[in-house]
Amino acid sequence: MKNKNLLSIEHYAESFGTNKHKPKDYIKYLKRCVSLKETYISNNDEENAKRCLLLESILQIQHNYLKTYKLILKNKHDSAWSCIIDIENEIELIKPYIEVDFAKYKLDIVKDKNTKIQTLFPYTLFFSAGYTVGNYRCSICGEVITLRHRCNHKKGQIYNGRWCFWIKENITNFDHVAVVTNPKDKRCIPKEFNGKRFDFSVVDELVIHIKRPYLNWDLKWSKLRHPHDLFKDVKETDYCPCGSDKLYKDCCLKESGVLRPHVDFDFGQGFSDNPNIIKYHYPKSKDNVSAFKSDMQGIIMTMK
Ligand SMILES: [Zn+2]
Ligand SMILES: [Zn+2]
Known part of the structure; x- marks a missing residue:
């Protein structure tokens, strides 16, 4: 049996991506969802508590999707x-929960855009802290987890309306920060490098064209020769700005231009219509991804 309040939250989440969706109502429905979940938890109604917890995640994803564009x-x-x-x-x-209908809540579209927009950001290297975890503790039963002992709960599963995760405890040897390409947490990003801010012109270009939050878009990466005029500061004996390990004079200088990443944007009308209007963008700056990559790879900073 579904509660009327629960249905109203589901309807709100389903309206995402349509003209009926009111982003301002997010907090109201999220609060409703959380308080409903607590009621189900105290009544030991596991099924509905789980439904609320998953809805909570759906609302957060949708909210963050709109927030991303505003922040950019x-x-x-x-x-x-x-x-x-x-x-x-x-x-x-x-994702593992079949109860969540990705199409119904437009999460399939969100997932697709969210993956694609990442390719427009200049981050390719991340920080990763080096430390030793003494032990983990289960968030559900509170038992200590070691190599020899595990409780019956599984990470990422829902138990009576709560996610099971492992809490890190007794952290020691916090002694270095490494620069890595595949971090555990992609949020650990450098703010600048060599005193230079990162170049966000490509992601800005996309967002400027997205006039309404539910406008559909797509992108395709390729490589194109960019005019040598853009690379006037690069000496013939410098490394080629295309990112190859050859010298400029032995590489792209011999060609009509410098082979650089290029992105095509494609904009549609509605949120789920096929994009049909094509715009082009040539990255203007020479501070590209590969420059940062070759400069920073393999650096390990030791903290004192
Ligand atoms: Zn446990
Ligand atoms: Zn080259």
């Missing part, structure tokens, strides 16, 4: 990036 427009790219990674993590968390 406000020039808060690092916060927008955190939002994008939160969406990714939350989607991974609820």
